[in-house]
Amino acid sequence: MFLLGVAGMMLFAAVDAAFPWLAKGFLDAAFTERDARVLGLVPAGIVVLFLVRGVGDYLSVFALGSVGRQVIKAIRRDVFARYLELPAGFFDRHGVAPLLSRLTYNIELVAEAATTAITSLIRDTLTILGLLGGLLWLNWRLTAFALAVSPLIVGLIRVTSRLLRRYSTRIQSSMGDVTRVAKESLESQRMVKMFNAERQQSAAFERVNEHNRASYMKLITVRAVSNPVVQLIAALGLAAVMFVAIRDIAADHLTVGEFTAFLAALLLMTTPLRRLVNIVSPLQQGIAAGESVFEILDSPAEDAGGSRRVARARGEIEFRDVTFTYAAEKGEVLRDIRFRAEPGQTVAIVGRSGSGKSTLVSLLPRLHDPDRGAVLLDGHDLREYRLADLRRQVSVVSQDVMLIEDSIRNNIAFGMPQAEPQAIEQAARAAHVLDFARELPGGLDATVGERGALLSGGQRQRVAIARALLKDAPILILDEAMSALDAESERFIQEALAGLLRGRTTLVIAHRLSTIEHADRIIVLDEGRIVESGTHAALIAAGGVYAALHRMQFNV
Ligand SMILES: Nc1ncnc2c1ncn2[C@@H]1O[C@H](COP(=O)(O)OP(=O)(O)O)[C@@H](O)[C@H]1O
Numbered sequence: 001m002f003l004l005g006v007a008g009m010m011l012f013a014a015v016d017a018a019f020p021w022l023a024k025g026f027l028d029a030a031f032t033e034r035d036a037r038v039l040g041l042v043p044a045g046i047v048v049l050f051l052v053r054g055v056g057d058y059l060s061v062f063a064l065g066s067v068g069r070q071v072i073k074a075i076r077r078d079v080f081a082r083y084l085e086l087p088a089g090f091f092d093r094h095g096v097a098p099l100l101s102r103l104t105y106n107i108e109l110v111a112e113a114a115t116t117a118i119t120s121l122i123r124d125t126l127t128i129l130g131l132l133g134g135l136l137w138l139n140w141r142l143t144a145f146a147l148a149v150s151p152l153i154v155g156l157i158r159v160t161s162r163l164l165r166r167y168s169t170r171i172q173s174s175m176g177d178v179t180r181v182a183k184e185s186l187e188s189q190r191m192v193k194m195f196n197a198e199r200q201q202s203a204a205f206e207r208v209n210e211h212n213r214a215s216y217m218k219l220i221t222v223r224a225v226s227n228p229v230v231q232l233i234a235a236l237g238l239a240a241v242m243f244v245a246i247r248d249i250a251a252d253h254l255t256v257g258e259f260t261a262f263l264a265a266l267l268l269m270t271t272p273l274r275r276l277v278n279i280v281s282p283l284q285q286g287i288a289a290g291e292s293v294f295e296i297l298d299s300p301a302e303d304a305g306g307s308r309r310v311a312r313a314r315g316e317i318e319f320r321d322v323t324f325t326y327a328a329e330k331g332e333v334l335r336d337i338r339f340r341a342e343p344g345q346t347v348a349i350v351g352r353s354g355s356g357k358s359t360l361v362s363l364l365p366r367l368h369d370p371d372r373g374a375v376l377l378d379g380h381d382l383r384e385y386r387l388a389d390l391r392r393q394v395s396v397v398s399q400d401v402m403l404i405e406d407s408i409r410n411n412i413a414f415g416m417p418q419a420e421p422q423a424i425e426q427a428a429r430a431a432h433v434l435d436f437a438r439e440l441p442g443g444l445d446a447t448v449g450e451r452g453a454l455l456s457g458g459q460r461q462r463v464a465i466a467r468a469l470l471k472d473a474p475i476l477i478l479d480e481a482m483s484a485l486d487a488e489s490e491r492f493i494q495e496a497l498a499g500l501l502r503g504r505t506t507l508v509i510a511h512r513l514s515t516i517e518h519a520d521r522i523i524v525l526d527e528g529r530i531v532e533s534g535t536h537a538a539l540i541a542a543g544g545v546y547a548a549l550h551r552m553q554f555n556v
């Protein structure tokens with residue numbers, strides 16, 4: 001396709017470049033030699049030439065456009081694929097909005113550079129080279145005078161390129177900010193309303209919007225200045241040529257036809273030249289955008305794990321002196337964590353908020369890896385397993401349930417497209433999803449809205465439990481899975497969970513201690529350390545932190 005496009009451009013450029021040469025023949029034949037044949041040939045020639053030029057034009061625009069859109073699609077696909085593969089830590093450091101803006105806005109700029117700019121770059125360079133060849137052939141001496149100004153043009157393009165690249169980078173990052181503020185305000189529109197924060201958010205938006213405009217104006221200024229300057233430089237060249245040419249004509253060194261053709265070629269050159277200067281801007285924008293896009297593509301993907309395969313683990317978990325930090329300056333979030341859970345056991349983790357409970361369980365599906373020590377499944381370091389195999393062993397039901405804008409059915413079967421309809425319905429029944437789905441139009445096929453907005457907190461929770469039931473993994477993580485529920489939903493969900501726990505190794509994080517009294521072991525976490533561990537009865541008898549927490553909750 002690209003070669004076809006280049007062929008089209010060559011056709012187009014050839015016609016343009018041939019034009020002055022044909023004009024010379026015409027003028028000399030018509031006026032100097034007074035040849036009668038030109039009367040018919042010239043008008044026919046014009047039509048044929050423009051037809052050929054039109055075909056070239058069509059080919060180049062269509063083929064290059066097609067190449068450009070393919071490029072965009074491919075880059076978008078690759079960037080999106082890389083977004084899916086980046087480790088969880090990457091998203092702790094990078095906001096989602098700038099990443100979205102790279103996927104939508106920046107990639108379009110790459111397309112612009114890859115199509116319009118490349119088309120012009122190739123076509124106009126070819127036209128200029130063709131015309132230049134003609135000029136040299138017509139009169140090399142005059143051409144040399146015209147070319148004297150070319151270093152000025154090259155210098156100008158260099159300077160503007162540098163400035164344009166700088167401003168483009170700024171514009172693109174400000175587009176990320178615009179996306180961020182808009183996304184935040186839209187996603188939390190209820191909060192904005194409740195706090196009368198419309199003004200505050202407008203002001204925040206105004207700031208990023210203004211920064212975007214101001215950065216753009218700098219780019220526009222450079223663009224606006226560069227054009228007249230190029231024209232001026234071209235005029236200098238033309239002036240030099242005229243000076244020499246007029247003297248040559250007077251001295252009979254040059255015919256009128258030669259001179260007219262020369263002048264025509266020179267003037268024809270100014271249009272592609274102007275276009276070439278004009279594409280510096282989209283080209284530099286595209287390069288700046290390309291840098292931001294390739295930064296993503298070059299970011300290392302998540303470690304795919306080892307080669308150990310496992311269909312279904314027994315579910316023996318061991319934390320062996322695990323220490324973990326999110327960022328060096330924030331200190332250790334987990335310190336020397338050491339405990340074991342036998343297959344089928346339930347281990348409860350309690351502790352103040354911020355003590356590291358969620359972090360601890362996030363190590364199991366390898367959302368993060370320990371800095372020191374190891375987490376073992378069935379006696380093997382998690383890092384030995386193929387990542388996909390490992391994650392198939394773990395189900396998570398957490399406080400915030402992630403739902404996609406789709407039916408309840410597809411949310412339950414998320415990531416399990418091969419699930420049988422009966423299995424989905426069975427999971428939905430066991431998790432008490434059917435209880436509320438029955439009331440909805442379409443039942444399980446009712447849509448849940450964006451991020452599950454059309455469901456209540458308890459209903460979302462039940463969908464998450466159905467998901468975990470369907471996934472049927474040997475390890476289950478419940479991270480404050482019930483903290484947002486009222487007593488009635490909790491009773492339902494307790495029942496559903498009891499079914500879910502059976503035969504699985506479970507790590508359960510709960511604030512309400514009543515829900516974990518029957519755990520095989522309770523671990524009390526404080527500032528990332530295990531400060532107590534044992535059964536409910538043992539911990540109460542010991543009269544430590546857990547006993548104090550328990551007294552507080554039950555007022556005994
Ligand atoms: N993604 C993250 N990046 C950096 N720090 C984090 C991240 N998640 C949690 N933290 C920090 O780690 C500590 C433990 O958090 P967390 O494990 O969520 O506690 P808990 O679940 O016990 O409330 C907190 O101080 C929190 O600020």
Ligand SMILES: [Mg+2]
Pocket residue numbers: 357358359479
């Ligand atoms: Mg937590």
